[in-house]
Amino acid sequence: MSQHTLDHAAASEVFNRDEPRVDWHDETLWWVRQKRDRASKGLPEWEDLREAASQIKHHVLSNMNVLLETFERNAQKNGITVHWAANAQEHNEIIHSLLAKKGIDRMIKSKSMLTEECHLNDFLREKGIEVIDTDLGERIVQLRQEPPSHIVLPAIHLKKSDVGDTFHEHLGTEKGATDPQYLTEAARQHLRETFLTRRAALTGVNFAIAETGGFVVCTNEGNADMGAHLSEIHIASMGFEKIIPKAEHLGVFLRLLTRSATGQPVTAYSSHFHRPRPGQEMHIVIVDNGRSTQLGREDFRNSLKCIRCGACMNTCPVYRRSGGHSYHNAVAGPIGSILAPNLDMRKNADLPFASTLCGSCSNVCPVKIDIHDQLYKWRQVLAKEGYVGGIKKTSLQLASKVLASPTLFKLSFNTARAALRIAPWAANNPLNAWSIHRDLPDAPKESFRQWYEKNRK
Amino acid sequence: MSTSRESILNAIRKNKPDLLPLPDQFTFESNYPDVLEQYQQTLQMIGGMVEVVPDLPTISQRIGELFPNFKEVAVTVPDLTYLADLNLESVTDPHELEDVNLAIIPGRYGVAENGAIWVTEQEMKHRALPFITQHLVLIIRAETIVPNMHEAYRRIQVDETGFGTFIAGPSKTADIEQSLVVGAHGARSLVVFIIK
Numbered sequence A: 001m002s003q004h005t006l007d008h009a010a011a012s013e014v015f016n017r018d019e020p021r022v023d024w025h026d027e028t029l030w031w032v033r034q035k036r037d038r039a040s041k042g043l044p045e046w047e048d049l050r051e052a053a054s055q056i057k058h059h060v061l062s063n064m065n066v067l068l069e070t071f072e073r074n075a076q077k078n079g080i081t082v083h084w085a086a087n088a089q090e091h092n093e094i095i096h097s098l099l100a101k102k103g104i105d106r107m108i109k110s111k112s113m114l115t116e117e118c119h120l121n122d123f124l125r126e127k128g129i130e131v132i133d134t135d136l137g138e139r140i141v142q143l144r145q146e147p148p149s150h151i152v153l154p155a156i157h158l159k160k161s162d163v164g165d166t167f168h169e170h171l172g173t174e175k176g177a178t179d180p181q182y183l184t185e186a187a188r189q190h191l192r193e194t195f196l197t198r199r200a201a202l203t204g205v206n207f208a209i210a211e212t213g214g215f216v217v218c219t220n221e222g223n224a225d226m227g228a229h230l231s232e233i234h235i236a237s238m239g240f241e242k243i244i245p246k247a248e249h250l251g252v253f254l255r256l257l258t259r260s261a262t263g264q265p266v267t268a269y270s271s272h273f274h275r276p277r278p279g280q281e282m283h284i285v286i287v288d289n290g291r292s293t294q295l296g297r298e299d300f301r302n303s304l305k306c307i308r309c310g311a312c313m314n315t316c317p318v319y320r321r322s323g324g325h326s327y328h329n330a331v332a333g334p335i336g337s338i339l340a341p342n343l344d345m346r347k348n349a350d351l352p353f354a355s356t357l358c359g360s361c362s363n364v365c366p367v368k369i370d371i372h373d374q375l376y377k378w379r380q381v382l383a384k385e386g387y388v389g390g391i392k393k394t395s396l397q398l399a400s401k402v403l404a405s406p407t408l409f410k411l412s413f414n415t416a417r418a419a420l421r422i423a424p425w426a427a428n429n430p431l432n433a434w435s436i437h438r439d440l441p442d443a444p445k446e447s448f449r450q451w452y453e454k455n456r457k
Numbered sequence B: 001m002s003t004s005r006e007s008i009l010n011a012i013r014k015n016k017p018d019l020l021p022l023p024d025q026f027t028f029e030s031n032y033p034d035v036l037e038q039y040q041q042t043l044q045m046i047g048g049m050v051e052v053v054p055d056l057p058t059i060s061q062r063i064g065e066l067f068p069n070f071k072e073v074a075v076t077v078p079d080l081t082y083l084a085d086l087n088l089e090s091v092t093d094p095h096e097l098e099d100v101n102l103a104i105i106p107g108r109y110g111v112a113e114n115g116a117i118w119v120t121e122q123e124m125k126h127r128a129l130p131f132i133t134q135h136l137v138l139i140i141r142a143e144t145i146v147p148n149m150h151e152a153y154r155r156i157q158v159d160e161t162g163f164g165t166f167i168a169g170p171s172k173t174a175d176i177e178q179s180l181v182v183g184a185h186g187a188r189s190l191v192v193f194i195i196k
């Protein structure tokens, strides 16, 4: 599951072999993006909300240790046990020891990209502990032994016939059945039994509130709540950047999160946990795993503002046409491509090149992360650090793929211009895909459209 | 406590940017001409059913019509407990709620912009109840409907009880080819009665 053999461009090439499927993937995500547009236009204060969210997050980054300590103190007062994990290994070990202490060998889990990042399921499986993912999309990919391909829509790469086949094999649904209603009902029945028989539940954390020492988990399915409220022990895992100062700030974030993610006004459930129920144990694991390093990288620290809405993926022309798995990282798409090199530059050096730098991601991001600028900056860092050997090949392949698609081609003109200015090696290279496919004119600093927009006022 | 705690906090102290202030302006007003109307529209849009009623007896009658002969009914609304055939007082383990078909629970606030209703542990009695039940009825008063989430958080003390949740519509998923299916793991339907 976690083996990484192909770089992004090569994996995209494989993904692109099935053209109708790629078109379908592209259109489905674009449809989600359009729903986001409609939802955001419904709020006249949308841009002000984004600005407020951005400023709150900037404050959080600048006051992180104080907020985390405040949170810890208040959570402890609430009867929640707080753990700190420096890295993925420690996170996984903490969870294992909590389960082992209670003699539990089966756990359910609702959506947590952090546990994907830490490869918790694999770790626990090796220790003889079974983990069942309860979010429908995550359960589907788990049964297929695949990682999620999207942080909000884990099975977005699959067609209903794929799900039908998987459920036929694992849940005994009728062969050939593809009706989403029927398949969802089958999963409901199967997982209900699981909810009722597991003693431990792990959830992610969308927001942790320093002032009150509690945390918020958002789902549409109700799976986090089903797990948590029926469990003897509830463990919540959070990357430390999930902290916010006060409960009132939730107003800003909950208004933005789901509208940006799926275009819904809010998730079906936004659950606020502050104390364990009588007889229950509640634990929070606060995880670093490279985040404090990223916090120290001036050019990239803003990536820690992310609230994991997925909007940057839905809008990204490269993500839509290369699929989440091509990114070989728990978090795919534009934001994943900024987070991944922080964890491992060598392994993820290809990802910042998996972008046309069109800027659409930055435009939709609800917390105003300068995503495409950071991707551009990573390219320079990676070049300086000597990781571009393989990248040259990668970006050329990407370029030729991009040029094969009219939409992508349009979007990548900005990139091409930038590339000619800043990377002459690319322009002079006889193998350069840009020059193979067409002669690029001298690179003007701005396109006519950019010039026109700037000067028409 | 642990050494990781210290090393994480130290790394953060060393690496964080200079302190930036929190914004003053982070709440906004939503000026709906009629919040009750807006609430109803929004809830219907997200798959909930809504009825404005004058009093509890009307609710009781409508529940009889909407859920005829339902067994395993749990009620936490004091004046409607006669509709229940399940005594929540005697439930000690939430697993005993596994067969609940209908739960009738009061909510504290409704939010017009997104259809959500704030319900705390105090109203639901058992945290699992609004999720494990097959069908859910929430009851609110019209005057508790606020325009948006900022206003809701102004009124809510999130840690007043150990658990509280905004419930917006029935449980749903679109994880199979983005087709919306109502009734994922939580309640299959939501009916909201607004007393006015």
Ligand code: SF4
Pocket: A260, A305, A306, A307, A308, A309, A310, A311, A312, A313, A335, A361, A364, A365, A366, A367, A368, A369, A371
């Ligand atoms: S970077 Fe922004 S748009 Fe992308 S997932 Fe994070 S918050 Fe959403």
